[in-house]
Amino acid sequence: MGAILVVFAAPLVFxxxxxxxxxKISQRSLDIEQIEKEIAAYKAELSxxxxxxxxxxSAIQTIDLNRRKLGAEINLTSTKAEDAQSNIAQTNVxxxxxxxxxxxxxxxxxxxxxxxxxxxxxxxxxxIFAHDNISDxxxxxxxFQNINREIHTQIEQxxxxxxxxxxxxxxxxxxxxxxxxxxxxxxxxxxxxxxxKKSQNSLxxxxxxxxxxxxxxLADAEARKKLxxxxxxxxxxxxKQQVDxxxxxTPGSHVLSAPLDDMKxxxxxxxxxxxxxxxxxxxxxxxxxxxxxxxxxxxxADGTITATGNTDEVSGCFSYGKWVLIKHPNGLSTLYxxxxxxxxxxxxxxxxxxxxxxxGKTGYATGPHLHFGVYASDAVEIMKYSNSRxxxxxxxxxxxxxxxxxxxxxx
Numbered sequence: 001m002g003a004i005l006v007v008f009a010a011p012l013v014f015x016x017x018x019x020x021x022x023x024k025i026s027q028r029s030l031d032i033e034q035i036e037k038e039i040a041a042y043k044a045e046l047s048x049x050x051x052x053x054x055x056x057x058s059a060i061q062t063i064d065l066n067r068r069k070l071g072a073e074i075n076l077t078s079t080k081a082e083d084a085q086s087n088i089a090q091t092n093v094x095x096x097x098x099x100x101x102x103x104x105x106x107x108x109x110x111x112x113x114x115x116x117x118x119x120x121x122x123x124x125x126x127x128i129f130a131h132d133n134i135s136d137x138x139x140x141x142x143x144f145q146n147i148n149r150e151i152h153t154q155i156e157q158x159x160x161x162x163x164x165x166x167x168x169x170x171x172x173x174x175x176x177x178x179x180x181x182x183x184x185x186x187x188x189x190x191x192x193x194x195x196x197k198k199s200q201n202s203l204x205x206x207x208x209x210x211x212x213x214x215x216x217x218l219a220d221a222e223a224r225k226k227l228x229x230x231x232x233x234x235x236x237x238x239x240k241q242q243v244d245x246x247x248x249x250t251p252g253s254h255v256l257s258a259p260l261d262d263m264k265x266x267x268x269x270x271x272x273x274x275x276x277x278x279x280x281x282x283x284x285x286x287x288x289x290x291x292x293x294x295x296x297x298x299x300x301a302d303g304t305i306t307a308t309g310n311t312d313e314v315s316g317c318f319s320y321g322k323w324v325l326i327k328h329p330n331g332l333s334t335l336y337x338x339x340x341x342x343x344x345x346x347x348x349x350x351x352x353x354x355x356x357x358x359x360g361k362t363g364y365a366t367g368p369h370l371h372f373g374v375y376a377s378d379a380v381e382i383m384k385y386s387n388s389r390x391x392x393x394x395x396x397x398x399x400x401x402x403x404x405x406x407x408x409x410x411x
Contacts, residue, residue: 042069056214084179225318239400248331251409256300286373291359303328317391321363335373379403
């Protein structure tokens with residue numbers, strides 16, 4: 001019998017990305033960068049308009065800028081979704097190529113094993129006597145040894161190929177999850193844009209596009225807000241519940257994360273020059289953060305959604321608007337108010353950094369922003385405010401004055 005001849009497979013090579021997919025992915029990266037610059041410019045303009053004196057003209061300008069910003073964000077999300085789809089398509093191509101390589105490699109290994117099996121029943125003595133000279137016999141024996149080494153190499157390559165394929169499949173699952181998230185975000189952004197359009201139409205109808213009417217609308221809202229605020233302050237003062245300072249972290253412990261990607265404080269907690277002017281009590285019970293409509297709002301720590309609510313369901317209730325309250329295991333509870341969209345439900349477990357809503361201008365707000373409050377959990381309650389003259393039956397979190405904590409002391 002002559003020496004066994006085996007042709008070994010070439011090293012595994014995965015298919016290169018198709019040119020059109022590469023071009024699309026590259027172009028979208030440039031598109032995303034350009035749109036992000038456009039959004040940043042809108043945010044800068046919005047910041048300027050919100051710092052100017054309140055007027056019908058500036059209010060309309062702010063709404064228009066918000067609409068254009070939201071339009072750009074919708075475009076950005078849509079582009080990212082298309083990019084994710086391209087990545088999914090490319091990953092599927094790579095997976096298909098790797099599966100073919102694995103199948104080819106498996107067939108090569110099976111062929112080698114069959115050859116070894118056919119020759120494996122012969123003893124060394126039989127191999128030697130089957131040849132005319134010892135050199136040919138030793139050459140055949142050497143071939144078996146080489147085959148044995150090579151089959152180990154082929155099997156190792158097969159394992160590597162499988163690992164690469166599983167990694168690609170993991171990438172695919174991540175891209176699919178990303179796409180689902182982007183599609184949900186796109187729907188949210190479109191919903192907020194629709195609300196902004198309604199807001200503009202409502203404002204124009206209410207004011208009849210007259211500055212004097214706008215000033216009256218603002219004055220009436222401010223008056224009703226102060227009446228409710230005084231009522232709530234009196235009610236909170238009647239609550240005599242004790243607050244144990246040992247039941248929550250000490251100030252300066254930094255146990256909370258920022259609820260926004262970009263933290264710009266517009267109104268601090270407690271007694272400030274602005275709070276004396278703006279609030280009946282002279283103090284502000286939370287932290288106001290600049291946030292254009294549609295800004296993502298995140299949970300400041302792990303916790304459980306205690307409740308959500310919407311005071312706008314009660315006509316004339318100038319309060320928190322759409323809000324979310326989260327109870328954290330460390331003895332603190334956090335409030336997120338004036339939201340446009342709530343993305344959480346009572347009883348839901350959330351992790352630090354989870355999306356819980358989008359900021360807006362619901363409730364009483366002279367401009368889009370996030371009201372971020374911190375309470376001692378043991379003292380805050382969710383109550384149906386049945387005795388209120390101005391927010392009758394509105395559901396809101398209520399706590400004694402000493403249960404309100406400075407959010408900046410924990411961020």
